[in-house]
């Protein structure tokens with residue numbers, strides 16, 4: 189089979205080496221917008237082009253590998269398919285599910301194969317893990333994939349990776365497809381349940397945690413890190429229903445940087461070429477495009493960001509201690525989950541073990557810690573934590589307004605009810621409020637519950 193490659197950067201070179209190692213496949217054309225990247229092919233039996241349209245017109249290959257920056261995948265692949273060429277495109281095929289669906293449609297219309305290059309599915313350690321699981325009596329209960337690297341070590345000096353317009357996003361776009369595909373090898377098609385992004389620099393996500401479900405309801409967690417400074421970690425851990433834990437490290441046995449890619453890219457090209465020869469039906473190109481797209485949409489809308497504090501710790505000082513507990517206090521959690529407090533303001537601090545997750549919840553059983561003066565201005569949010577030294581007093585659940593305009597009752601949710609005397613609190617002790625993961629209220633079953641009912645005293 190005569191193959192062409194468009195894009196001769198870091199990964200294009202992996203494809204060149206893979207083609208070299210496979211019998212029955214010949215590299216007949218290469219294309220790169222940078223003439224310098226074509227120089228080493230001068231004088232060989234390989235045609236060179238600086239434009240993919242010239243490669244198409246020359247008709248010296250029947251199938252083409254696309255190893256270009258992400259933002260040009262869609263238009264170039266579309267031109268190739270339209271010209272009746274089989275295409276194997278690097279991930280992500282595109283970022284827009286509608287555009288990806290159009291490419292799949294075009295491949296069908298022209299009777300050619302379209303594949304996305306997911307290299308980890310050919311990793312020998314992952315394949316042995318899959319085979320090992322198949323021999324077990326127990327089913328898979330959960331899967332955890334880690335894909336951790338320092339992106340600066342992987343870009344080959346190219347700046348498009350760190351440009352949202354050209355890469356499309358950070359680690360979810362770049363590493364997400366391969367990491368998700370690793371989980372797919374074990375549990376089949378995935379459904380996205382939740383995603384949290386973090387460590388966003390100039391709009392590019394450097395950290396992400398995705399929670400998904402496998403084909404048979406298996407729990408799947410994929411953790412992506414683009415700012416991992418301790419080398420690389422690319423592995424998968426599988427827990428079976430009998431409690432046994434199996435794992436595979438994609439890099440084990442490959443001591444040189446990126447050396448696992450050689451056998452994985454041979455796998456991609458071999459699979460692509462056999463797919464063309466056997467007229468294999470298109471595997472689902474779209475599933476991971478949709479998941480990456482949805483993960484970005486959901487994650488970018490969320491309030492929470494991982495590894496990114498949005499405020500400094502706030503100091504407060506105890507001005508009066510309280511030592512009592514009540515069982516029918518009837519506080520009402522205001523349905524706002526945050527409170528802005530000026531430096532110098534004084535508020536009351538109470539602790540409860542009751543359910544504080546419902547908007548407007550009534551809180552009866554409380555223990556009193558005392559009154560605190562805010563030494564710094566504060567924007568308290570549900571989920572913030574209150575600390576005295578290294579002891580956590582509780583998690584800020586909201587406030588009750590029954591003592592306004594005098595003060596707010598700040599309600600902490602805790603495992604144990606404590607008063608000032610239980611923890612040996614003293615006047616002028618410093619209590620620190622630290623940012624925590626923000627918590628949304630659950631919908632109240634009874635909407636009347638958070639109207640302005642007078643609290644029962």
Ligand SMILES: NC(=O)c1ccc[n+]([C@@H]2O[C@H](COP(=O)([O-])OP(=O)(O)OC[C@H]3O[C@@H](n4cnc5c(N)ncnc54)[C@H](O)[C@@H]3O)[C@@H](O)[C@H]2O)c1
Pocket residue numbers: 194195196197198199200219220221222225238239240255256257258260278279280342343344346362
């Ligand atoms: N680098 C990796 O480790 C790695 C791993 C897996 C997948 N990928 C994927 O492979 C693709 C390429 O990544 P890379 O790291 O090789 O990028 P790269 O920047 O190293 O190489 C891209 C090449 O494409 C050329 N180019 C850009 N626009 C062009 C155009 N319109 N026409 C022709 N040539 C053009 C550039 O001159 C460059 O040589 C990306 O989609 C990436 O997600 C990369």
